[in-house]
Amino acid sequence: MAGRNRLPKGGRVDRSKPVSIVFNGRTLAGFAGDTVASLLIAHDIHFVGRSFKYHRPRGFLSHGSDEPNALLSVDRGPGKIDPNNRATVAEARDGLVTHSQNHWPSLEFDIGAINDVLSPVFVAGFYYKTFMWPRRFWDSVYEPKIRAAAGLGRAPDAPDADRYANRHAHCDVLVVGAGPAGLAAALAGSETGKRVFLADEQAEMGGTLLHDLTSAIDGKPAQAWVAEALAELRSRGNVTLLPRSTAFGYYNHNHIALAERLTDHLDNAPAHLPRERLWQVRAGEVVLATGAHERPLVFADNDRPGILLAESVRVFVNRYAVAPGRKVVFVTNGASAYAAALDAAAAGIDVTLVDVRPEGDCGPELAALRAKGATVLTGHTVLAAAGTRRVTGLAVAPLSPAGKIGTRKTLAADCVGMSGGWTPSVHLFSQSRGKLRFDPALDAFVPDQAVQAQRSAGAANGRYDLGEILSEGFAAGSAAAGGDASRAFTATPTPTGFSPVRVLPTDADPARVKAFIDFQNDVTAKDIHLAVREGFESVEHVKRYTTTGMATDQGKSSNMNALGLVAGILEKPLPAVGTTTFRPPYTPVTFGTLIGPSRGPLFDPARKTPVHGWAEEQGARFEDVGLWKRAWYFPRGDEDLHEAVARECAAVRQHVGIFDATTLGKIEIVGPDAAEFMNRIYVNGWLKLEPGRCRYGLMLKEDGYILDDGVVARLAVDRFHVTTTTGGAPRVLAHMEDYLQTEWPELNVFLTSTTEQFAVIAVQGPKARELIAPLVTGIDLANDAFPHMAVRTGFICGVPTRLFRVSFTGELGFEINVPADYGRAVWEAIFARGGAFGLTPYGTETMHVLRAERGFVIIGQETDGTVTPDDLGLGGMIARAKPDFVGKRSLARPDLEAPGRKQLVGILTDDPTLVLDEGAQIVADRDQPIPIHALGHVTSSYWSPACDRSIALALVEGGRERIGSEIFVTTPSSFTKATVTAPAFFDAAGERVHA
Amino acid sequence: MLLIPCPYCGDRPEIEFRGGGEAHIARPSDPQTIDDQAWAEFLFYRTNPKGLMAERWNHAHGCQRWFNALRDTVSDRILESYKMGEKPIGGGRA
Numbered sequence A: 001m002a003g004r005n006r007l008p009k010g011g012r013v014d015r016s017k018p019v020s021i022v023f024n025g026r027t028l029a030g031f032a033g034d035t036v037a038s039l040l041i042a043h044d045i046h047f048v049g050r051s052f053k054y055h056r057p058r059g060f061l062s063h064g065s066d067e068p069n070a071l072l073s074v075d076r077g078p079g080k081i082d083p084n085n086r087a088t089v090a091e092a093r094d095g096l097v098t099h100s101q102n103h104w105p106s107l108e109f110d111i112g113a114i115n116d117v118l119s120p121v122f123v124a125g126f127y128y129k130t131f132m133w134p135r136r137f138w139d140s141v142y143e144p145k146i147r148a149a150a151g152l153g154r155a156p157d158a159p160d161a162d163r164y165a166n167r168h169a170h171c172d173v174l175v176v177g178a179g180p181a182g183l184a185a186a187l188a189g190s191e192t193g194k195r196v197f198l199a200d201e202q203a204e205m206g207g208t209l210l211h212d213l214t215s216a217i218d219g220k221p222a223q224a225w226v227a228e229a230l231a232e233l234r235s236r237g238n239v240t241l242l243p244r245s246t247a248f249g250y251y252n253h254n255h256i257a258l259a260e261r262l263t264d265h266l267d268n269a270p271a272h273l274p275r276e277r278l279w280q281v282r283a284g285e286v287v288l289a290t291g292a293h294e295r296p297l298v299f300a301d302n303d304r305p306g307i308l309l310a311e312s313v314r315v316f317v318n319r320y321a322v323a324p325g326r327k328v329v330f331v332t333n334g335a336s337a338y339a340a341a342l343d344a345a346a347a348g349i350d351v352t353l354v355d356v357r358p359e360g361d362c363g364p365e366l367a368a369l370r371a372k373g374a375t376v377l378t379g380h381t382v383l384a385a386a387g388t389r390r391v392t393g394l395a396v397a398p399l400s401p402a403g404k405i406g407t408r409k410t411l412a413a414d415c416v417g418m419s420g421g422w423t424p425s426v427h428l429f430s431q432s433r434g435k436l437r438f439d440p441a442l443d444a445f446v447p448d449q450a451v452q453a454q455r456s457a458g459a460a461n462g463r464y465d466l467g468e469i470l471s472e473g474f475a476a477g478s479a480a481a482g483g484d485a486s487r488a489f490t491a492t493p494t495p496t497g498f499s500p501v502r503v504l505p506t507d508a509d510p511a512r513v514k515a516f517i518d519f520q521n522d523v524t525a526k527d528i529h530l531a532v533r534e535g536f537e538s539v540e541h542v543k544r545y546t547t548t549g550m551a552t553d554q555g556k557s558s559n560m561n562a563l564g565l566v567a568g569i570l571e572k573p574l575p576a577v578g579t580t581t582f583r584p585p586y587t588p589v590t591f592g593t594l595i596g597p598s599r600g601p602l603f604d605p606a607r608k609t610p611v612h613g614w615a616e617e618q619g620a621r622f623e624d625v626g627l628w629k630r631a632w633y634f635p636r637g638d639e640d641l642h643e644a645v646a647r648e649c650a651a652v653r654q655h656v657g658i659f660d661a662t663t664l665g666k667i668e669i670v671g672p673d674a675a676e677f678m679n680r681i682y683v684n685g686w687l688k689l690e691p692g693r694c695r696y697g698l699m700l701k702e703d704g705y706i707l708d709d710g711v712v713a714r715l716a717v718d719r720f721h722v723t724t725t726t727g728g729a730p731r732v733l734a735h736m737e738d739y740l741q742t743e744w745p746e747l748n749v750f751l752t753s754t755t756e757q758f759a760v761i762a763v764q765g766p767k768a769r770e771l772i773a774p775l776v777t778g779i780d781l782a783n784d785a786f787p788h789m790a791v792r793t794g795f796i797c798g799v800p801t802r803l804f805r806v807s808f809t810g811e812l813g814f815e816i817n818v819p820a821d822y823g824r825a826v827w828e829a830i831f832a833r834g835g836a837f838g839l840t841p842y843g844t845e846t847m848h849v850l851r852a853e854r855g856f857v858i859i860g861q862e863t864d865g866t867v868t869p870d871d872l873g874l875g876g877m878i879a880r881a882k883p884d885f886v887g888k889r890s891l892a893r894p895d896l897e898a899p900g901r902k903q904l905v906g907i908l909t910d911d912p913t914l915v916l917d918e919g920a921q922i923v924a925d926r927d928q929p930i931p932i933h934a935l936g937h938v939t940s941s942y943w944s945p946a947c948d949r950s951i952a953l954a955l956v957e958g959g960r961e962r963i964g965s966e967i968f969v970t971t972p973s974s975f976t977k978a979t980v981t982a983p984a985f986f987d988a989a990g991e992r993v994h995a
Numbered sequence B: 001m002l003l004i005p006c007p008y009c010g011d012r013p014e015i016e017f018r019g020g021g022e023a024h025i026a027r028p029s030d031p032q033t034i035d036d037q038a039w040a041e042f043l044f045y046r047t048n049p050k051g052l053m054a055e056r057w058n059h060a061h062g063c064q065r066w067f068n069a070l071r072d073t074v075s076d077r078i079l080e081s082y083k084m085g086e087k088p089i090g091g092g093r094a
């Protein structure tokens, strides 16, 4: 059964292709080409959902993407449940399973509908007024309850099983909207061979012409003209047609984002196809032909199922061949609804029309409809709709020119088509930051000043007559392609014009009726009145206070009624009230579409060292450091982190450990002026550093705070091998390039990132030299020939190496730099020799503990962008005799020299087993009145195997003067007592590195 | 997303670049001789204009070169870009 409201003929549905869908468990038949909405209407189903706040029964308001009410959950199988699909957009396909939303236990019997009775409680600003106190109720009661009750539909609870694609594309002209204006624009724009994209949100291109049975263009029926135009465009190789593609975001420099729906409409979607595709189009010029939205009329209970926009009734009848009702009352304040009434009457539907305008203000459309025998009541107002789950009639009354309401009577109806006039769809124009202008003749905001390379055409530009729309579209398309062609189209005149009315006059107490402005967010005229009365006069404030226009439909149907009402209450002209800001997306976009393939392992790139695979095989646990995956610790058996780290630390201190330091940033600085450049970038002096020697370098930002640190080796007079922190490498290179290119272009220096070129193997511990000695050739490893902080080039395992004798552990140590491709081979060769020496691989956690025992800082852990060298006790490294270096002048800023700055110190808790929290606050006296003055915070905190107790580093006000004194440190529940010490806990004199 | 004209590579999307703030703020040639106020102005004070602004960009994920661009901070239109050491021609790009 195709449904009792399926019209016997006509429409653009394919009657040779039956489909059936499931709605709330009922299987319903329809045809290919139906939307879910038209298919349900064919079965006389209008009640398809409950509203957001009052849980009122709701049906279809519109026929397209501006639909606020008919939101359904679509179930395409596991991981493919998608809430909030507009039934007017979702294409019916065989086997589609849909459910209504926002009700419990069922659509028909819904507990939440009690809200409708309690509605005097739910006034504008209800949330702000009610949930203010008691304060502690917010977290425990209000928020969880509100969250449970709020929201439209249910978020899916399984990972999205679909695949999404994305594409970047360029074109000369992007035309958005394939109605008459867009088609004409695309025809004109593509004539000269320019690349033209034509995108339309609907399955079928043609826009309003798809439901226009009476207009002719250049002597052809409108739909025949569409077919010819599309055939012509398809035949042009420079044209790309993008149906089912919604331009939802208009960003800077003609960067437009489109969501293309690829498979949801297919009966049997091939599994390999992506569900949707995100297009990021960079267009030379854009033509916005996005049409207009019809406004509802505002009267009591104007939200009852069966009450639609007038033009939507026309679309359902003409395009989908379904009758939204058998007895339709149209209510209008303008001409366009007459065309809908005429078409409905022609389809055999019983039609009555109520026009708010006095007889004398109506145009020729009035006589045309009366000539068909339809009843037309002019100068009438609607007082209320009757019916709850379906409209059953309208109470109407004559309206005298003075505004007096006459005797009411009820018109029986099973469907109402209302028209409150038209609003150009300026969303994308506004997103592009174009300026709007209020046109009083149109009672609407229209595009005025474009900011980007774009133009609007057709109804989006406030043009409603078909012939004018076509001509304007054609001229816009030609101009966008750099031409100046124009074409006059002969088209049937369109009935246009309306008399704005904000709320239909009524004799009822306005405080007792619900006349909806915003259907999706359940905002009534009464709410807007209350908001203005309470002092919200700015439209942006009224919007947020009442939530009008803030739902997923972005107020497409409600905006102008809300604005007009606010202006009317304030007795201001509408443009003085202004309009709200339109923001992307134009219609909701699936997260999957925005994310595309960037999920799971592809969410972020992963950087792995050449030793990564080996560490994996050894069972290492990894941690993320920036994009790098670093071996965190190497558990043996069922060791936990602390057991593994204690073992690794002991091995390094007593024997020897091996550590992958490849991630350290490396920059090669080469050129005749390399040393001078280094001198200006670092606080240290470099001119006297001999080739073959290393120095710990510290660099500042121009504001005097530490930017980064690292060991620097001078390989030759004109060549430095710089190391940076793992996370700091790109920042440091950019910083250096900035000064080199912009401040000191006279210096002859080249900077090259070499981070990826070297694998760095740190071998640390008393037996380090013994371990590597037989593998190294060409370098004398003897202590006096190769002292601490020296660098040599030679070979290890036959591989060229830059061998550093450096230590971040406090032990005798080497950092072996080899070409990255040899990294794993050299690592394994060293490891193979390690058994006799107790060689132990260790990870970043052990590295952190070992360096903290020695008091070595980590930039980004001990520092936070407000720390100077002196704060860390490193003031002695500054080469003060240098005339200048980056940050030098700032070190003399009063604040940076002031006493009482936070300084690096050690902290030892009275309870040696207590390991403090990093970030814990430090106070002098736990009993001082609140707010307690915080002296600083813990920056690093560990269990130290070497000290057999907990240790911590901290930044503390006047810290060095407090050494030896007691302080208190916060714990999760209270405070603990501790003593300030020097920031070194093991081998404070630093003798072990010289072994 | 802005489309930024690198003077060396041509138009490239904004994600390839790193912004460097207001342009044409010369680092004092001898910082040690200027007083705290003048140094603070060099470090921290920016004009933050509504309208045309010359600003520094680094083509970080491209040629790594720094250059300047004239951008309208209201419309985000970029009128021209030019190499370090050059002056804007002020006419705007086609």
Ligand SMILES: [Zn+2]
Residues within 6 Å of the ligand: B006, B007, B008, B009, B010, B059, B062, B063, B064, B065
């Ligand atoms: Zn470049």
